[in-house]
Amino acid sequence: MFASTHGRDAPPMLLTAAKRLERLDSTLARQTYLDAFAAALFAGRLAAPGGSVQDVAAAVLAADWQPADGTPPAASELLLDGLAVLIAQGLTAGAPLLRTALEAFLAQSLSEQDELRWLWLACRVARSLGYDQWWDELTDRQVHLARRYGALSVLPIALTERFTAQLFAGDIDSASALLAEADAVIKVTGNQLGPHIAFLLAAWRGNEADTLALIESSRQDVTTRGEGLWLVATEWTSAVFFNGLGRYQDALVAAERAAQQPHELGLSTWVWPELIEAAARSGHPDRATTAMQQLTEVAATTGTDWTLGVAARSRALLTDDQHAEALYRDAIDRLSRTRIRVAQARTHLLYGEWLRRQGRRVDAREQLRAAHEGFTRIGMGAYAERARRELVATGETVRKRSGDIDEDQLTSQEAQIAQLAAQGHTNPEIGALLFISARTVEWHLRKVFTKLGITSRRQLRTALPDTLHTVSS
Structure with missing residues (x-):
C-alpha cells in the first residue's frame, strides 16, 4: 500500500496525481483522492506541506467532476465524500454521510480489490463514530479477507484494527494472538507497519516499565518514518495508562497532546474521555470544557449507546453531586448494551469512587466489585488495582481467587x-x-x-x- 509505506511524502504526491486525473478519469481520480486521504491519515501531523487531511478535503470539495452516469455511488465514493465534508465542515455535516458509507460497505457486494483497499478506512470511521457492532463486523471481515487472499501488505493493518477492537471488547487473549500474528507477518514481509500495537497491550496489562519503554521506542520509530497517526496512538495510550495508575496530571498532559490532532480519525474521539477524567481528577475541570463539547456533539450526532454512554459518564465527572448519579446510571445502562466491556468496567469504577466519596460505602462496594471483577477478567492490571484499593477503602477485604495471577507470576x-x-x-x-x-x-x-x-x-x-x-x- 503506497499510502502506508511512503510516510510524510505520500499525501502531497497522491493529491497532485488525483488533481491531474480529474478531467481524464473521474472514477480513478476519486480513488486516488481516497488514497490521498489514507496517506494523510497515516502521516498525520508529520505530513509534508500541502498534504494534510484539510488539504485533501478542500481539493475533493473543489474538484470538477464529470457528470455521473446515473448508477448509485460505490461505497468508496460515499466514504470519500463523507470524509471530505467531515474534515471541511464538521461532524454534524459529515457524520450522516459517513453512516451512509458504512451501511454501503455492509450491504453492497464489493469486489475483493475494493474490500482489501478500503475496508481498513471504513473500520476506522466506525470506531471513530462509535458504531461498535459495525466495527466488530468490518474488522472481522477484513482480517478473514486478507488471510484468505494472502494479502500480506494489508494483513498487518487488518490485524492491528481487529486487535484494537478486541481490546476494547475486553478479549485480551484474542488481542494477544492477533498481536503475535501481526508480528509474525511483519517479520516475514519486512513491512514495518503495525508493530507499535505492542505498547497498547502492555498498557492494558498495566506493567509500567514495559509500557513506558515500548511507548518511547515506538514514538521515536514512527517519528523517523513519518507516521504521525501512531504518535496520536502513543499519546492516547499514555493517557489511558496514567489514568489507570491515578497519575492524572500526566494523563492530562498526554491527552491534551493527542487532542491537538482532532482529524486523526479513530482514536481522536476516545482521547476526549481520557482528557475529561484526567482534568476532573487533577483539579482542572476547566481544561475539559472543549473536550466535553466535542464528545457531546459526537454522541448527539451518532446516537449510539457507546458514545452516549461514555458522554454521560464524562459529564458526571464534571457535574454537581445532585445530577451525577443519574448520569452514571444512564452510562452503565447504555454501555451494557454494547461490546465495549472496558468502557462499562471503567464506568462502574468511576461511579463506585463517587459513591464512596459520598459516604455510601455499601452502594460503592457493589460498583467497585463489578469494576474489579471486570478489570481482572479482561486483564487490565492497573485499573484492577485501582478498583481494589477503592474496595479496601470501603472496609472490604479483597481476596485473591485461586485463578488469579500475582504481578510477579508468569502468564x-x-x-x-x-x-x-x-x-x-x-x-x-x-x-x-x-x-x-x-x-x-x-x-x-x-x-x-x-x-x-x-x-x-x-x-x-x-x-x-x-x-x-x-x-x-
Whole structure:
C-alpha cells in the first residue's frame, strides 16, 4: 500500500496525481483522492506541506467532476465524500454521510480489490463514530479477507484494527494472538507497519516499565518514518495508562497532546474521555470544557449507546453531586448494551469512587466489585488495582481467587516460552513452535527474566518453579 509505506511524502504526491486525473478519469481520480486521504491519515501531523487531511478535503470539495452516469455511488465514493465534508465542515455535516458509507460497505457486494483497499478506512470511521457492532463486523471481515487472499501488505493493518477492537471488547487473549500474528507477518514481509500495537497491550496489562519503554521506542520509530497517526496512538495510550495508575496530571498532559490532532480519525474521539477524567481528577475541570463539547456533539450526532454512554459518564465527572448519579446510571445502562466491556468496567469504577466519596460505602462496594471483577477478567492490571484499593477503602477485604495471577507470576504464554527456552530451544525455534515471531519470544523472555530475578537463559532451569518443568511443549 503506497499510502502506508511512503510516510510524510505520500499525501502531497497522491493529491497532485488525483488533481491531474480529474478531467481524464473521474472514477480513478476519486480513488486516488481516497488514497490521498489514507496517506494523510497515516502521516498525520508529520505530513509534508500541502498534504494534510484539510488539504485533501478542500481539493475533493473543489474538484470538477464529470457528470455521473446515473448508477448509485460505490461505497468508496460515499466514504470519500463523507470524509471530505467531515474534515471541511464538521461532524454534524459529515457524520450522516459517513453512516451512509458504512451501511454501503455492509450491504453492497464489493469486489475483493475494493474490500482489501478500503475496508481498513471504513473500520476506522466506525470506531471513530462509535458504531461498535459495525466495527466488530468490518474488522472481522477484513482480517478473514486478507488471510484468505494472502494479502500480506494489508494483513498487518487488518490485524492491528481487529486487535484494537478486541481490546476494547475486553478479549485480551484474542488481542494477544492477533498481536503475535501481526508480528509474525511483519517479520516475514519486512513491512514495518503495525508493530507499535505492542505498547497498547502492555498498557492494558498495566506493567509500567514495559509500557513506558515500548511507548518511547515506538514514538521515536514512527517519528523517523513519518507516521504521525501512531504518535496520536502513543499519546492516547499514555493517557489511558496514567489514568489507570491515578497519575492524572500526566494523563492530562498526554491527552491534551493527542487532542491537538482532532482529524486523526479513530482514536481522536476516545482521547476526549481520557482528557475529561484526567482534568476532573487533577483539579482542572476547566481544561475539559472543549473536550466535553466535542464528545457531546459526537454522541448527539451518532446516537449510539457507546458514545452516549461514555458522554454521560464524562459529564458526571464534571457535574454537581445532585445530577451525577443519574448520569452514571444512564452510562452503565447504555454501555451494557454494547461490546465495549472496558468502557462499562471503567464506568462502574468511576461511579463506585463517587459513591464512596459520598459516604455510601455499601452502594460503592457493589460498583467497585463489578469494576474489579471486570478489570481482572479482561486483564487490565492497573485499573484492577485501582478498583481494589477503592474496595479496601470501603472496609472490604479483597481476596485473591485461586485463578488469579500475582504481578510477579508468569502468564501461561510466558511460562510456556520459559520452559521451552530452559530445554535449550532458540528464539526462532520457540517462535516456530508457538506460531509467533522470534522478536515476540525475546520480548516475553525479558519479562520472564525480570519476574524471576535472573539475567540469562542458563539460569532458567533452576529459577523456574518445579511445576513448570513438566509443561509439555
